[in-house]
Amino acid sequence: MAKAGTRAQRMAERRQQILDAARAMAEADGWTAVTSRRLADAIGYTQPVLYGHFPGGKTEIMRTVALAGFAELAAAMQAAIRGKTGPQAVAAVADAYLDFAATHPSLYEAMFQLPIDARFAQDDAETELRSGFNALGAALGTDADGTATELLWSALHGMSLLERAGRMRPEHRPNRIAELAARFAN
Amino acid sequence: MAKAGTRAQRMAERRQQILDAARAMAEADGWTAVTSRRLADAIGYTQPVLYGHFPGGKTEIMRTVALAGFAELAAAMQAAIRGKTGPQAVAAVADAYLDFAATHPSLYEAMFQLPIDARFAQDDAETELRSGFNALGAALGTDADGTATELLWSALHGMSLLERAGRMRPEHRPNRIAELAARFAN
DNA sequence: ACTCCTTCTCTAGCGGCGCTAGGTTCTAGC
């Protein structure tokens, strides 16, 4: 008899362990500090074990972490909008978005800045991405061809990165959100 | 007698050679392909020579390339605005910005996405950065506390990255620019 | 109980990275 659970269960557990460790490590010291050796150490095994779970190596691990991030971001935005309309909805979704990016900078980095980007659109990422996009669209109310939604996403994405890079006055964020809500509410 | 010019001249020339090679290499194959060995090969010397010119290593080289990029971007924006006001000015500056980012993706990456960011503000970067920021502000006309300018910069920055990542419909860029001009003019 | 076979895990190593200590060659000034 095995120590605990079925083979598949143990595999799934360890897979999650790897993802958790990678995410924690990234948030603590940045993605460059997430090396295959350190990651293997963290889960109590050696490097090759990682490749058993993620044949694509570090890239696949980051991609998987990013995927979870998209789901979380979409959920946060949906929760923020609930029951709001007009400028309030826009301000709420903007606040939620920027908060998410600021609170989980490395997660956000994995989602948008790393070489995961290329050809992301075909698989299950589509669902989470679309879901987040829709949340933004919902905040705007009507947006026939999605152009305004694209613009709003652009502004939020850019702002989160520029804030993080120290290129925007942090204390002005409320002003920026107000400005955004004023200019984007239908 | 030396082969050509003074010592200082030869140093300056080679310094520029390194920067040119790094930039060309980055645009051709991305920054990860710009390694100290390949870079040294490209200028016909060995690695340690690079460190004579740029004690900070690869980071300092990228930072220097990025600095030139800021100057170019600011110039492109200023040229685009010339003689325009209102929505036309905003559209023109947006077009110039997005064009720059799309035409020199790796240069743009060095300017905004790489770990150069941290504490950039104290030295000569300030000038070029401020100059670009001012060009955006000029396109907007009046912007008392700079909030609208921050917002415009955010939108352009985010849009350029999302376009590059394939997350925005490329054929819709004119729509996005029009939307931007409409929402941001005065 | 013993063998066999699969499944799991580790050891060891490859090529490449950024970077640097220390020796060698060249050059300029006397």
Next chain:
DNA sequence: GCTAGAACCTAGCGCCGCTAGAGAAGGAGT
């Protein structure tokens, strides 16, 4: 021609992502 210093290279460090192949562990059949 000699010498001091600048210029440059060789060789190597510790790290990276990744993998081939050896060996241990554990269940199935006899």
